[in-house]
Amino acid sequence: MGRIAYVNGRYAPLSEASVHIEDRGFQFADGVYEVWAVMDGRLADHAGHFSRLWRSLGELQIDPPMSEAALDRVLRETIRRNRIKDGIVYLQITRGVARRDHAFPNPAVAPTVVITAKPQDFAALDKKARAGTRVITRPDNRWGRCDVKTVGLLPNALAKQAAKEAGAGEAWLVDADGYVTEGSSTNAWIVDAEGRLRTRDTGANILRGITRLTLLDLARECQVEVVEAPFTLAEAKAAKEAFFTAASAFLTPVTAIDGEQVGDGLPGPVTLRLRDLYVRRARERAI
Ligand code: PMP
Numbered sequence: 001m002g003r004i005a006y007v008n009g010r011y012a013p014l015s016e017a018s019v020h021i022e023d024r025g026f027q028f029a030d031g032v033y034e035v036w037a038v039m040d041g042r043l044a045d046h047a048g049h050f051s052r053l054w055r056s057l058g059e060l061q062i063d064p065p066m067s068e069a070a071l072d073r074v075l076r077e078t079i080r081r082n083r084i085k086d087g088i089v090y091l092q093i094t095r096g097v098a099r100r101d102h103a104f105p106n107p108a109v110a111p112t113v114v115i116t117a118k119p120q121d122f123a124a125l126d127k128k129a130r131a132g133t134r135v136i137t138r139p140d141n142r143w144g145r146c147d148v149k150t151v152g153l154l155p156n157a158l159a160k161q162a163a164k165e166a167g168a169g170e171a172w173l174v175d176a177d178g179y180v181t182e183g184s185s186t187n188a189w190i191v192d193a194e195g196r197l198r199t200r201d202t203g204a205n206i207l208r209g210i211t212r213l214t215l216l217d218l219a220r221e222c223q224v225e226v227v228e229a230p231f232t233l234a235e236a237k238a239a240k241e242a243f244f245t246a247a248s249a250f251l252t253p254v255t256a257i258d259g260e261q262v263g264d265g266l267p268g269p270v271t272l273r274l275r276d277l278y279v280r281r282a283r284e285r286a287i
Helices: 024-028 046-059 068-081 122-130 154-165 210-221 233-237 269-285
Strands: 004-007 010-013 031-039 087-094 112-119 133-139 170-174 180-183 187-191 197-199 226-228 241-246 250-257
Touching: 004 068, 010 068, 024 087, 031 046, 031 269, 046 068, 046 087, 046 210, 068 087, 068 112, 122 250, 122 269, 133 154, 154 170, 170 233, 170 250, 187 210, 187 233, 197 210, 210 226, 210 241, 210 250, 210 269, 233 250, 241 269, 250 269
Parallel strands: 133 170, 133 250, 197 226
Antiparallel strands: 004 010, 004 112, 031 087, 087 112, 170 180, 180 187, 187 197, 187 241, 241 250
């Protein structure tokens, strides 16, 4: 069975689904997106991703194309039509189609809504994730509004490509002061020399990861000491453990940074424990 996409009110085979060439998403990256993990056909961290979506739209002054209830129905229908049990569902909303001009169309036009879904073998992913991955680092040269989940991801894509070419699974981005901000498509974490869990605070120019948010709650519940504070690249390399988080990959242990082993070079116990707890809880709480 071929994949089915939702575009502006219609479901179509992926190969036939299309948007206009003057869509502002294509012309200006003038749009936002969200990704939910689908577990047993249900949406993980449902509310968190929706609230970030509304915030992203609000920050860009894009009118919501429909209510949350309506959007939720279309997400589920796309999941159903693609027969996804485990996988991800991707939603993109752009400012819509208008003759090319940097300023917003006036009057406003209808936003473009695109949804796709794809299956993912979480058991295979789990096996791969448990082996850990290496990361490289790159200067963080993105714009100043990385808290908005826009489709403008070129610096992220370039960093991920550099990681791939270096045989690494992710690129961690480092700011001008030598602090790690986040990964190219993930949030960055360490278990520091004192055994505390550390991830960058959201006052910094980073995406407010939903997996990050859920994991902070979970760690606190498990009496793991957490600090939302910057860490330098040197601190990351000297950390006991390191890992990164995202909705599509949960927690992935980091075994080396720029070729330097983290801890004993194996996925750390705190990371693996939190990974198991996160995945179990996400599945239990998916709706
Ligand atoms: N940072 C960036 C830059 C990302 O693109 C993502 C994933 N979209 C994340 C962090 C992780 O966010 P989440 O846990 O909500 O998937």
